[in-house]
Amino acid sequence: MAAAHIHWRLPVVTLVSALVLTAVPLPAPAAPFRPEWVPLILIFWSLLAPERFGLLTAFWMGLLLDTLSGALLGQHALALVVVVYLTIRFHLQIRVFPVWQLSVTVVLLLVIYEFVLFWVDGVAGRTVPLAERWSPLIASALIWPLILAYLDRYRHEAQVRM
Amino acid sequence: MSAPGGIGNDFVRGGTSQSFRFILICIVSLALMFLDHRESHLTTIRQAFSVVVYPIQLAVDLPIRGWRWAEMAFAERAELLAENEALKLERLDAGVRLQRFDSLEAENRRLRAMLDSSARVADRVLVAEILAVDLDPYRQRFTINRGLGDGVYVGQALLDADGIIGQIMRVEPLTSEAVLISDADHALPVAINRNGLRTIIIGTGDTIRLRMPYLPTSADVEMGDLVISSGLGGVFPSGYPVGYVSEIERLPGQGFAEIYVEPAAKLDRAREVLLVWTAEAELTNNVDDDPTNLAEAR
Structure with missing residues (x-):
């Protein structure tokens, strides 16, 4: 069991913090630039320990996010499951990328995430301004290296294991 | 969270069962969205989740509430007095207007009765x-x-x-x-x-x-x-x-x-x-x- 020594506490704490950070009110000008905390943290853990943080984790987190944000039940769940599936599918390749390449990949994954959300909104007939959909991507791209740096110890352990 | 152990490794290495699970979860998500969009089919599920999420909402709200409380607790005495004064004036103003409101309401009810339209009950x-x-x-x-x-x-x-x-x-x-x-x-x-x-x-x-x-x-x-x-x-x-x-x-x-x-x-x-x-x-x-x-x- 590769990732058995990662204690369950840190992932749970980071995932709950991601939910809290998603709900913390920001001043109006900064609000559109809120990073997509939940997919970022989920991508991190599923890259690191895909055998422990898989599709089901993403699904439950998505449902919680849906309830928290008042979206359609299943909207964020679907988007997160797609992102995590792609991450796990290619985790062996992605994991060895240098940091900048990893960031680009994460932004691409988030583009897919935003697209799924946007698509569901469109199908459900909800009015959503398209322009504001892309601003969280900028913030997420900036925050991703910080997440990596903060949780770096675990990343190195993962790479050593391979 | 997915089950650890041998099965978990199979999902990662062997692609098929994992893809199958992916498609299954996608279908479940789509079904949930469809039912939710049609309103009120999922009320109980949503309510259950909302109770789970409630502590998170409280956790987010708490510091802001605390800040407001601190602001009030440490407000200057002079500020409070000024606010009190302003509120008293406002109350007086509202009270004067209310005096006429009672008679106007009675008049309105009378007129409405004469017109045979339904009376407006207070909310x-x-x-x-x-x-x-x-x-x-x-x-x-x-x-x-x-x-x-x-x-x-x-x-x-x-x-x-x-x-x-x-x-x-x-x-x-x-x-x-x-x-x-x-x-x-x-x-x-x-x-x-x-x-x-x-x-x-x-x-x-x-x-x-x-x-x-x-x-x-x-x-x-x-x-x-x-x-x-x-x-x-x-x-x-x-x-x-x-x-x-x-x-x-x-x-x-x-x-x-x-x-x-x-x-x-x-x-x-x-x-x-x-x-x-x-x-x-x-x-x-x-x-x-x-x-x-x-x-x-x-």
Whole structure:
């Protein structure tokens, strides 16, 4: 069991913090630039320990996010499951990328995430301004290296294991 | 979380069972969305999740509430005295106006009786607090700390001291989710107070501007006109202020005027809101989660 020594506490704490950070009110000008905390943290853990943080984790987190944000039940769940599936599918390749390449990949994954959300909104007939959909991507791209740096110890352990 | 151990490794290495699971979960998500979109099929599931999420909402709200409390606790004595003075004046002013209100109400009831129209019964209100929780940034939603236990129902109107704020979208055991009248998906039947001209106000997604798109160019609307709720549609109680006309553009050759209204209520600054039980809603026995109640939120 590769990732058995990662204690369950840190992932749970980071995932709950991601939910809290998603709900913390920001001043109006900064609000559109809120990073997509939940997919970022989920991508991190599923890259690191895909055998422990898989599709089901993403699904439950998505449902919680849906309830928290008042979206359609299943909207964020679907988007997160797609992102995590792609991450796990290619985790062996992605994991060895240098940091900048990893960031680009994460932004691409988030583009897919935003697209799924946007698509569901469109199908459900909800009015959503398209322009504001892309601003969280900028913030997420900036925050991703910080997440990596903060949780770096675990990343190195993962790479050593391979 | 997925099961650890040998099975877990199989999901990672062997692609097929994992892909199968992926497709299965996608189908479940789509099914959930479909059922949720058709309203009220998933109320119990949603309510269960909302109870799980409630501590998170409280955790987010707590520091902000604490900050407000600290602000109040450490406020200067002079400041408090000044505020007290201002409130006393305001109360006096309101009291004077209320004195006439009683007799006016009686007169109104008498006149209505003579006209044979239904009497307007006073509405019941309950104060609710807005939880400082950011929902979807693309929609104008917020959460209040009253839920099923307080008898809140879907479609219920929310006011603040100055006017209409919004209506309840979803009721959960401990909280409710409301939509502002400035939400781009929200429409509200109104009337111009000056001449009774009826129309519909639609949100723009901007909390300081509402749109009145369905008035002809020749309509009798002036800058600063008070717009009140008309009560048509039965969701919002009639006669509450909605806003003031702030912008009129009459383009020759266009059938409809471009009219914008500034909301009377402080949509983005309110902390406490009033839940209103209209007399009509009480009579129809709180048509609980009847989706037709939402007819006004298109």
